Amino acid sequence: MANPEPEISEFFGAFLVYSEIMEKSFLFGKFPFHWDPIKGRLLLDFHFSRDYKSLVKTGIFLVTTLFPGIVVFLRSLHNKLQLSPHFEDYFASDGVMIAYLVMLVVLLGDFALFMVVILFWKSYTEGEIERSFCMFRQLSKVRPKQENGVHISTRLIKFAKLVVHFYAQLPLTFTLFCIPFNLxxxxxxxxxxxxxxxxLTNMLVRTVLFVVSCVEVCRLIALLICLVLFAINLGQRETFMWTNIAKRSNLGGLYFYRQIAILYTFRRGPTTIMLSLTMIVGFVTEFLFKSGVRRLEILTSKTHRVIK
Known part of the structure; x- marks a missing residue:
């Protein structure tokens, strides 16, 4: 595959990093939300013939990790609350319950944020990315290299590499931590x-299933971070180049500030909705986490009093 144009590398740098590290990895592979090297664009499409591996891994995650984890948490909580005679099962300790609650809240929050991106993709985000790229390309061509903010993209791409590499290795690392401690x-x-x-056989089965289950979760988090880095890169590069152009003359400054106002007025509505949903998810996540931890602390203290 030929190297992409410099403007594409700078504008879509975070997604190129994701594509090079995760999409070409045997463990991760392709995903409906993927980078198309031929078109040089980030695409969202669903074709079962290509994406069946990600669907299988998602199914394994739901069947072997998410649903059983919820059941274990609810049954353990049921036993601690002593709502009825205890289930005849090996229920989790307080530490495991807190860990499950934290992971469940994080997963729900990430899923909600990702669904916001998916819902707005065809109606707004895809078209806005294309318009922004056309403007970015025009601005980059008329500005010398030292005035087009390429250092901003370089710095963010380096950070994206660190993040994506971390999450690409996390399924194996997390499994090596969780399996020995029976988490x-x-x-x-x-x-x-x-x-x-x-x-030994069952531990091997648990290890394989847990690694596969973690893959799509880590991919989801990495994609969300890449989207955030992409938005930061876009905003900073546009502002940097417009500011340099505006400094050239008062007339040019007034013209470009007018263009900025028009552009950000157009972006304001959908961006406000997405930020509002993000804040709601964040507040709900924080509330559930604090409430859950506090509740478990109360239950633990009551249990200790009963034992004494």
């Missing part, structure tokens, strides 16, 4: 199925 939901599911989760 995976399949550990409790195997007790329910009357299997020994610490058997």
């Amino acid at each position: 995976d939901p399949m550990y409790y599911s195997m007790f329910e199925m009357q299997l020994d989760p610490n058997n």
